[in-house]
Amino acid sequence: MADYNVAETFVSINGEGIYAGQLAVFIRFYGCNLSCSYCDTAWAKDALVRGKTMSELDIYEYIKETGIKNVTLTGGEPLIQPGMGDLLSLLLLDEELRVEVETNGSAELSTYQRETNALTFTMDYKLPGSGMEAAMRLSNFDYLKQKDTVKFVAGSITDLRRAVEVIDRYQLSGRCHLYFSTVFGRLSLPDVVEFMKQNQLNDVTLQLQMHKIIWGSDAVGV
Numbered sequence: 001m002a003d004y005n006v007a008e009t010f011v012s013i014n015g016e017g018i019y020a021g022q023l024a025v026f027i028r029f030y031g032c033n034l035s036c037s038y039c040d041t042a043w044a045k046d047a048l049v050r051g052k053t054m055s056e057l058d059i060y061e062y063i064k065e066t067g068i069k070n071v072t073l074t075g076g077e078p079l080i081q082p083g084m085g086d087l088l089s090l091l092l093l094d095e096e097l098r099v100e101v102e103t104n105g106s107a108e109l110s111t112y113q114r115e116t117n118a119l120t121f122t123m124d125y126k127l128p129g130s131g132m133e134a135a136m137r138l139s140n141f142d143y144l145k146q147k148d149t150v151k152f153v154a155g156s157i158t159d160l161r162r163a164v165e166v167i168d169r170y171q172l173s174g175r176c177h178l179y180f181s182t183v184f185g186r187l188s189l190p191d192v193v194e195f196m197k198q199n200q201l202n203d204v205t206l207q208l209q210m211h212k213i214i215w216g217s218d219a220v221g222v
């Protein structure tokens, strides 16, 4: 039984990814090994913030108390928490739950056993504007399944061009979901759509962070 450092827990609608628009219970883990230029959750790795300690059972019981079936594990970076494999195994024993892990692309994915569609990874590929591209673990692409997602958060058209290069070079089209998002408020959205048209990006989904549209970009706990 491991203990996990949890920055916050809440129920909201999922604003991102393949379950966007559906209710989800969020477990936001404390701490991150990267430092993206645009991080909207930098407080969750601030040394002054004390996360709460929760065991696997505490987390499971909290999830069940909410009555919500979509579970999003995020952070910070969830996959640097020791014991994460045990937590995932426990959550997946409950066939009612659908677990999504938001991960930053630097953590090893091959260690997680996945016979089930109830666990999906949304893996960021950090683009040049993040300052963190060198940390990407490219071998993760080999472990992605159809229901997983590679997500590119772009702060410029240069970033979008790099995303297309990565999709082409690693032949990601058709292998998993591909999402574009913008660093919130940073890029002109018509320009992003124009870029998608120009590049005939038939397999890419543009997603806007729905929770920021609903509650504003500075709201926490939503």
Ligand SMILES: C[S@@+](CC[C@H](N)C(=O)[O-])C[C@H]1O[C@@H](n2cnc3c(N)ncnc32)[C@H](O)[C@@H]1O
Binding pocket: 032, 038, 039, 040, 041, 074, 075, 076, 077, 078, 102, 103, 104, 105, 123, 124, 151, 153, 181, 182, 183, 184, 209
């Ligand atoms: C806060 S991160 C936590 C999970 C993990 N550390 C990661 O980076 O994927 C969750 C998602 O929010 C995205 N994100 C962070 N800051 C953002 C911003 N300012 N605008 C748009 N998306 C942002 C990240 O790229 C990631 O896809």
Ligand SMILES: Nc1nc2[nH]cc(C(=O)O)c2c(=O)[nH]1
Binding pocket: 012, 013, 014, 015, 016, 041, 072, 074, 075, 102, 211, 222
């Ligand atoms: N409502 C809402 N949906 C989200 N989907 C992914 C989030 C994240 O921070 O990983 C997030 C978040 O912070 N809030």
Ligand code: SF4
Binding pocket: 032, 033, 034, 035, 036, 039, 040, 041, 042, 075, 076, 077, 104
């Ligand atoms: S990896 Fe995720 S949590 Fe860490 S700094 Fe980047 S966006 Fe923020």
Ligand SMILES: [Mg+2]
Binding pocket: 040, 041
């Ligand atoms: Mg967020």
